[in-house]
Amino acid sequence: xxxxxxxxxxxxxxxxxxRQVAETAEAVRGESTLIEVLAQAxxxxxxxxxxxxAEVFFKGRVExxxxxxxxxxxxxxxxxAFCNRGNTRSAEDAGVTPEQIAAIGDTAAQVFDxxxxxxxxxxxxMALPNMxxxxxxALAAELRHFFSDAEMVELAMVAAVLxxxxxxxxxxxxxxxxATCPIGPRPMAAG
Numbered sequence: 001x002x003x004x005x006x007x008x009x010x011x012x013x014x015x016x017x018x019r020q021v022a023e024t025a026e027a028v029r030g031e032s033t034l035i036e037v038l039a040q041a042x043x044x045x046x047x048x049x050x051x052x053x054a055e056v057f058f059k060g061r062v063e064x065x066x067x068x069x070x071x072x073x074x075x076x077x078x079x080x081a082f083c084n085r086g087n088t089r090s091a092e093d094a095g096v097t098p099e100q101i102a103a104i105g106d107t108a109a110q111v112f113d114x115x116x117x118x119x120x121x122x123x124x125x126m127a128l129p130n131m132x133x134x135x136x137x138a139l140a141a142e143l144r145h146f147f148s149d150a151e152m153v154e155l156a157m158v159a160a161v162l163x164x165x166x167x168x169x170x171x172x173x174x175x176x177x178x179a180t181c182p183i184g185p186r187p188m189a190a191g
Contacts, residue, residue, distance in 0.1 A: 001031065005172045008036030018045060029085045034174045052161055060158075061151045066119055067158055068094040069104075073123035074159060076104050077130075078166045079181030115146040119155065126159040128166060129182045 011019050018039045022032040038045040057067055068091040075083035088101055100116075103109035107120040122143060125133035143152050169175045170183035177184070 002033040002173050002175055004033055004037050004174050006037050006040060008033055009039040011036070014039045015042060018042060021045075021049070025086075028089060029082050031082055031176060034082065034169060037172070037174055048165075056154065056161075057158060061154050062147065062158075065091075065094040065096060066116070067155070068096055069100070069116055070119050070123050070155060070159060071162055072096070072101065072104055073120050074127055074162050074166070077123065077127040077180075078163075078170075079178040080166055080169065080175055081178045082169075082175035083166070084178070114142075118142045118146055122155060123159060126156070126163055128163055 011022060014022065014036075018035060022035040022039070025032040025035050035045070038048065057071075058064055060067070068087070072084070072087045072091045075087045091101060092098070097111065099111045100109075103111050104120075107117055107124065112120065118139070121139055124130060125135065125139065127133070140152075143155070147155065167183065170177060170181060173184065
């Protein structure tokens with residue numbers, strides 16, 4: 001479980017909206033520390049939910065299903081247990097198949113088409129563990145084959161926000177992580 005460096009706001013002090021979001025996080029993801037800590041600055045929590053997620057992630061130029069693949073690939077590479085629990089469910093809701101979810105670690109898997117593979121390669125370049133990531137001319141051409149320049153900017157911004165948030169989540173210990181997480185303390189071995 002997380003051991004946050006910023007104290008969570010008690011739920012009885014949260015506005016009703018954020019209390020409900022915390023309860024949903026607890027039910028879906030098994031923990032709510034992230035929401036409880038971000039509720040210390042409700043305007044920033046509001047931006048994250050209403051600005052980033054509501055206006056860009058769930059809307060935007062690129063269909064949600066593609067952004068769900070991008071997000072799940074990133075959270076898997078980041079080793080975010082909290083994220084993966086919710087992102088898997090959200091990806092399924094958006095039409096990502098169980099076979100694609102199972103193969104998310106294998107960009108070359110036959111369950112992905114060329115467009116999806118391009119997005120997964122973008123995630124690999126943007127992910128925290130890849131400090132040498134770059135937009136090579138080959139990757140840019142591959143993405144441009146399927147996406148407009150504006151859509152490429154949107155995918156890049158989504159990946160950047162998610163990757164930056166992941167770094168904050170781990171540094172401030174706001175979420176549970178998997179053994180593959182490249183940042184901070186590793187989970188204790190069982191037994």
